[in-house]
Amino acid sequence: MIKYKLNCKDCSKKFNSWFSSSNEFEKLKKKKFLSCPLCNSHKVEKSLMSPSVIGKKKYTLKNDNKYKKIRKKIKEYQKFIKNNFEYVGDNFTYKARSIHYNDQKNKKGIYGNASSEEIKELKDEGIKTDIIPWINESEN
Numbered sequence: 792m793i794k795y796k797l798n799c800k801d802c803s804k805k806f807n808s809w810f811s812s813s814n815e816f817e818k819l820k821k822k823k824f825l826s827c828p829l830c831n832s833h834k835v836e837k838s839l840m841s842p843s844v845i846g847k848k849k850y851t852l853k854n855d856n857k858y859k860k861i862r863k864k865i866k867e868y869q870k871f872i873k874n875n876f877e878y879v880g881d882n883f884t885y886k887a888r889s890i891h892y893n894d895q896k897n898k899k900g901i902y903g904n905a906s907s908e909e910i911k912e913l914k915d916e917g918i919k920t921d922i923i924p925w926i927n928e929s930e931n
């Protein structure tokens with residue numbers, strides 16, 4: 792697809808239009824299928840335009856607004872968890888089983904570290920667990 796900047800020779804209106812190829816533009820012009828959207832004149836010409844070149848600037852997630860919003864929401868969840876749950880570190884699976892099997896339902900909730908396999912085992916035992924993304928404080 793090619794985008795051309797077009798000029799009407801009668802009313803000087805400038806507008807853009809897409810064509811499948813430069814040959815397609817010429818065919819449509821020859822058959823008088825091209826017209827000015829303002830005055831309907833068929834005296835439409837291509838103007839000089841610079842080509843679109845993709846720059847070498849890399850896209851980074853850190854500049855993406857959706858990424859920033861999600862990151863902010865995760866940090867809010869983390870703050871809530873830190874203020875309302877007990878951090879048990881690598882003892883998460885042991886503590887989760889202790890709470891579950893010793894019927895300590897009223898005890899403050901816990902959070903910590905566990906592997907995917909350990910989480911699967913807890914769920915298989917009927918112990919409710921959730922995995923949430925966690926952003927380290929050192930990451931900007």
